[in-house]
Amino acid sequence: MHESILVYRRRRYLWAALGLAALSLLAYALHRTPEPPNGGTWLGYTLGTIGALLIVWLTVFGIRKRRYHSAAGKVEGWLSAHVYLGTALLVVASLHAGFQFGWNVHTLAYGLMCATIFSGFYGVYAYLHYPRLVSRNRGNLTLEQMLDNVATIDNQCLRIAKNAPDDIREVVTSAVNRTQVGGNTFQQLSGRDRSRVVLPSGDGSHRLRRNPDQERAIEWLAERLSRTSDGEVSATINELERLLASKKMMLKKVRADVRMQARLQFWLYLHIPLAVTLIAALLVHIVAVFLYW
Numbered sequence: 001m002h003e004s005i006l007v008y009r010r011r012r013y014l015w016a017a018l019g020l021a022a023l024s025l026l027a028y029a030l031h032r033t034p035e036p037p038n039g040g041t042w043l044g045y046t047l048g049t050i051g052a053l054l055i056v057w058l059t060v061f062g063i064r065k066r067r068y069h070s071a072a073g074k075v076e077g078w079l080s081a082h083v084y085l086g087t088a089l090l091v092v093a094s095l096h097a098g099f100q101f102g103w104n105v106h107t108l109a110y111g112l113m114c115a116t117i118f119s120g121f122y123g124v125y126a127y128l129h130y131p132r133l134v135s136r137n138r139g140n141l142t143l144e145q146m147l148d149n150v151a152t153i154d155n156q157c158l159r160i161a162k163n164a165p166d167d168i169r170e171v172v173t174s175a176v177n178r179t180q181v182g183g184n185t186f187q188q189l190s191g192r193d194r195s196r197v198v199l200p201s202g203d204g205s206h207r208l209r210r211n212p213d214q215e216r217a218i219e220w221l222a223e224r225l226s227r228t229s230d231g232e233v234s235a236t237i238n239e240l241e242r243l244l245a246s247k248k249m250m251l252k253k254v255r256a257d258v259r260m261q262a263r264l265q266f267w268l269y270l271h272i273p274l275a276v277t278l279i280a281a282l283l284v285h286i287v288a289v290f291l292y293w
Ligand code: HEM
Pocket: 038, 039, 040, 044, 045, 047, 048, 049, 050, 051, 052, 055, 093, 096, 097, 100, 101, 102, 104, 106, 107, 109, 110, 113, 282, 285, 286, 289, 293
């Protein structure tokens, strides 16, 4: 999905949505009733019915569009209509209710509708914003290739550290083993680096430290370098520092990729259940008004 869904066929669905909203507002303004406007007048029933039909249509087509995947044009048109007419619901449903909100199942349906729509806004923002950033961040690599690069660097580090003094080997091995990428949904969304490293402290004990961007390990190696006069050890440390620096760059790309992919997807895990719950609340609303009103 890209900008085309917003401008699809000269924004025909934007005009349709604006037309629907304008007609509803006009009818509402001209509507004369003895009581304050509400869902129970003829206009209230009309707008309520239009709103309910729109909600059913938005949901059904949402599910059906999965079958259209081969015909990209159709998906674009559907999505364009979905986005604009879905937004017009805010006007239609508010006028239907005559802005009479309270702590009841009717307002619950309204609240769920708003939540569905606002999660949709985020979805459109994400679809327009992230794909470009994802491909800029990836360059010509895939996520698998980036992870392969990290694994290759890790192997080089371990190979070099194998013949280094014990403390260096232990630090490098723990930095490799405790590097973390991904995690649960929240961790992916935040993109925080939860890598750790075990470092020797002055008293001979060892401490587990946070190692975001491999920086603690790099700092420790730099400090270790300042303490050595052995040329061979210095050369090993320099090489390890260089490798960790390139691992840091690659990991940053990996984390950015995972974070953006998660942001592209997570909102649908709100949008769809909200839409389904909305339909349930709407049914209760309609049954309730016919039974008790
Ligand atoms: C076939 C569709 C619908 C019918 C027949 C219908 C019917 C009604 C009726 C008769 C009322 C007046 C109830 C009263 O004043 O106590 C009402 C109020 C209301 N309706 Fe609907 N409605 C429909 C669709 C919707 C939709 C789609 C929404 C929003 C998601 C919605 C949200 C509300 C709200 C928030 C109120 C105000 C409740 C209050 O006064 O506290 N309705 N509806």
